[in-house]
Amino acid sequence: MPRRARLRARFEAPFSAKQLRAFCVLSETLSFTEAAHQLGITQPSLSALICQLERHAGHNLFIRDKHQVRLSLKGQYFQADAKRVLVQLNQTSALVKHLASPPGSDVLRIAAPPSLMTKALTPLFDTFRALEPQMLLSLFCLENEDAFDRLQRGEIDLAFVSGNHAPVGVALQPIAQDRFVCVLPRKHPLASREQIRWHELGHQRVMSCLPPRGLRSLLNQSFERYGLALFVNEDAQDELALLRLVELGLGVGLTSRFTKHLIDPEALAIRPLVDPVINFPLALALPSSAITAAASRIAELLHLLTNTKSTKNSAKQVFIAPGADYFSQSLLR
Numbered sequence: 001m002p003r004r005a006r007l008r009a010r011f012e013a014p015f016s017a018k019q020l021r022a023f024c025v026l027s028e029t030l031s032f033t034e035a036a037h038q039l040g041i042t043q044p045s046l047s048a049l050i051c052q053l054e055r056h057a058g059h060n061l062f063i064r065d066k067h068q069v070r071l072s073l074k075g076q077y078f079q080a081d082a083k084r085v086l087v088q089l090n091q092t093s094a095l096v097k098h099l100a101s102p103p104g105s106d107v108l109r110i111a112a113p114p115s116l117m118t119k120a121l122t123p124l125f126d127t128f129r130a131l132e133p134q135m136l137l138s139l140f141c142l143e144n145e146d147a148f149d150r151l152q153r154g155e156i157d158l159a160f161v162s163g164n165h166a167p168v169g170v171a172l173q174p175i176a177q178d179r180f181v182c183v184l185p186r187k188h189p190l191a192s193r194e195q196i197r198w199h200e201l202g203h204q205r206v207m208s209c210l211p212p213r214g215l216r217s218l219l220n221q222s223f224e225r226y227g228l229a230l231f232v233n234e235d236a237q238d239e240l241a242l243l244r245l246v247e248l249g250l251g252v253g254l255t256s257r258f259t260k261h262l263i264d265p266e267a268l269a270i271r272p273l274v275d276p277v278i279n280f281p282l283a284l285a286l287p288s289s290a291i292t293a294a295a296s297r298i299a300e301l302l303h304l305l306t307n308t309k310s311t312k313n314s315a316k317q318v319f320i321a322p323g324a325d326y327f328s329q330s331l332l333r
Contacts, residue, residue, distance in 0.1 A: 015056050020086045022049040023061065027079050030069050080244040084237065087114075087141045106135045108294040111142040111150065111159035113214075114239045115258040121160070128298055135294055143238065144214025151287055157295040159285040162214045162256065172283040175302060179279045180219065182271050183246050183253040183263065190252070191269040198228050198273055205251035207234040209242055219254055222278045243268065258282075 026035040026046065036046045054061050061075035071079065108128075112121060117139065125137060140147075140156060147159035148167050166172050182196050190196050190204075209216050216232075223230055234251055236242035239259055246253045247267050260270050284299055 015053050017086065017089050019049045019053040019056075020082050020089070022046055023053055023082050024079070024086055026050065026062070026069070027071055027075065027082075030071075032069065076244065076248060080237075080241040083240050106132075106294065107138055108135055108158075108292070108298065109138045109140065109156040110298075111140040111147040111156050113143050113160070113162070113256075113258075114141055115256050115262055116160050117141050119261045120258055124298070124302060128301060131301070132294065132297065143209070144217075147285060151285060154287075154290075157287075157292050158298065161283055161285045162280055163218050164281050164283065166285060169288050171286050171288045172281075173286065173299060174281045174283045176282045177279045178256050178258065178282045179277060180222070180254055180273050181257045181259070182273055183243065183255055183259060183268055184271070185246060185249055186267060186269050188252065188269070190271070193271060195272045195274045197275040198226075198230065199275070201230055201252065205233045206230060206254060207236055207242060207245055207251040208232045208254045209239065210235045210237060215254075215256060218280050226276055226278070 022035070022039060022041075025038050026032065029035045029038065032043050032046055036043045039046065050062065057074070057078065059074040060072050061078055063070050063072050125139075128135070129137070140150070142150065142156075142159065144161045144163065147156065147161055148170055150156045151159060152167065152169050161172070162178060164172060164174070182190070182201065184191050190200065208219055211217065211220070219232075222228065232254075234245065236245055236253075239255060239262060242253045242255060243259070243262055245251065247264070254273075257270070257272070263270060284302060286295060286299065
């Protein structure tokens with residue numbers, strides 16, 4: 001092989017964002033027809049992308065037969081990593097586009113954890129776009145510490161975070177109460193309960209996100225505050241990885257109730273934890289100074305969406321996008 005070709009092969013990426021996106025959609029739909037429709041490509045093109053990815057991985061990621069498509073064991077392990085890498089690629093692309101935009105461009109940069117960056121925030125974003133059609137939303141999937149760091153560096157305008165502690169230069173605006181829940185496989189004996197007591201987890205393999213993630217810090221504080229004789233046996237990189245580990249039967253997960261928007265209800269159950277019920281605030285994090293007009297606007301809109309009386313009685317007429325009531329109710333439940 002010529003030297004130039006060897007160098008090109010050496011630095012060539014093992015897979016593309018298009019291949020990862022195809023894998024993630026197919027792993028969710030388990031249907032080549034539906035996945036191709038969602039991606040806007042033909043089935044042969046989708047098959048080619050999956051085959052290319054499997055060649056790079058060195059394993060079959062899907063098991064195919066005449067009647068169904070399902071993830072192989074290697075594919076199940078790969079799924080959480082693929083989603084995380086795809087999110088990171090999207091974030092990097094958004095950041096590059098923002099840096100390349102001319103000064104004064106209307107871009108609002110928002111960060112939130114994976115559990116909120118799904119159905120929970122969609123009505124808020126839809127309503128904001130209807131009110132501010134000229135504004136571009138740049139979304140980042142970040143946990144507390146990463147979000148605080150980017151806020152301090154001026155790389156994002158606002159963030160949704162858990163807890164009531166923030167570093168210097170960041171102000172918190174509480175918007176709702178969250179609580180800890182247990183995520184477990186549908187076939188787990190405790191999944192038949194309507195709620196689970198903390199002490200019943202004493203003989204379970206408990207998993208949570210890696211410290212010092214926001215929820216993990218709150219969890220450790222709660223163990224100490226309430227004298228719970230529990231400890232985390234297994235760490236996950238993030239919420240998506242945690243759900244994958246639980247789905248594989250490696251333990252039960254402790255996380256936020258908003259994770260319900262991420263789970264497959266046929267495979268996983270989510271149950272509230274009681275005795276005690278441990279609540280913690282969900283807050284909007286903003287820079288203590290130099291808050292942008294767009295960030296102030298979305299904070300005002302968020303207040304309207306999470307306060308039904310304010311929404312109905314406000315003298316200012318506000319268009320509420322379809323599904324906004326779902327967002328309001330999901331925060332207030």
